[in-house]
Amino acid sequence: MNLSELHKTVFQQDSVSTKIPELENARLQEPAPIPFTFETIGWKILGIVILVSILIILLLWIRNYIKNRYRREALQELNIINTNEINETFRILKNTAIKAYGREKVGNLYGNKWLSFLEETGKEVKMLEFENAIFNSIYRDKKIDQNIYSRITENSKKWIRTHA
Template sequence: MDPLAQLQDIQLPEKIHNYPLAIGWWIIAVICIALLIFISFKIINYKKSRRLQQKAITQIKSNNTLNTADCVAVLKWAALQYFPRENVANLYGNNFHEFLLEALPNNHQEEFKNLSKDSLQTMYEKDLSDSDNISFQQASVFWLKHALPPKTNSVTNQTLMESKR
């Protein structure tokens, strides 16, 4: 008898499937998907919170002929969008200026004071110069950029709420 005749053909094993994946890969996939969803929600919320701020900035920057009263109207509208109505709606003149200062972070308050000077007190005078209007426009844009949207857990918001009661 021939020993080679008794040999059978080489048989290949069954194919190895890619699934099911190891548990580690499933955990990594779930973490990546959750991270993408979290980042997407953060970006969407950031854009929503800045939309009204950008609208007010565009309104002030697009019209170079705005006087101080028009800038105050835009600032008040923007403040009403982010702060409680009862704290903002009845403010004018020096009280509104104090509100604007308190809404800013401490490191930006001095620059806003320099830009706005006493524009809110003198806005009802007839002979305001164009430089005063331009300076207050710059102060308005500065305030919109640095005060809005307000920080949710900041001391400033708590101070504003307490001081207006």
């Protein structure tokens, strides 16, 4: 007896089909599929947590949107202003600062202190470099160069968008 015949006889003797001939043509019976439903308590808890999270995020977004309304209005006013109306630009900035920081803190600021306040409270806002041009325009009624005015306006818009 060679190795392959020995192998066949050993495995055929161990085979279930040689012991029980009825199983040879029998079909394998699979269990019924387990239904996937959301009827357990864990899914309900997860659903509630997700809904509450979405509701909280939505409420925070709405609160932030309402809170920043004064910024949007100030930016609209700045966009409407005619060129070279520096007084109107700084009136809008002062009103916006009063709404954000209160009249007690901002109301008495003017001159260099006012421009320093704008630089300190805004991100990357540069107003002090235009100090002479601003004061000549406001107090001496001199016209500002259009390039300088547009840079002041851009810094004003940047301050409105970025102040704390």
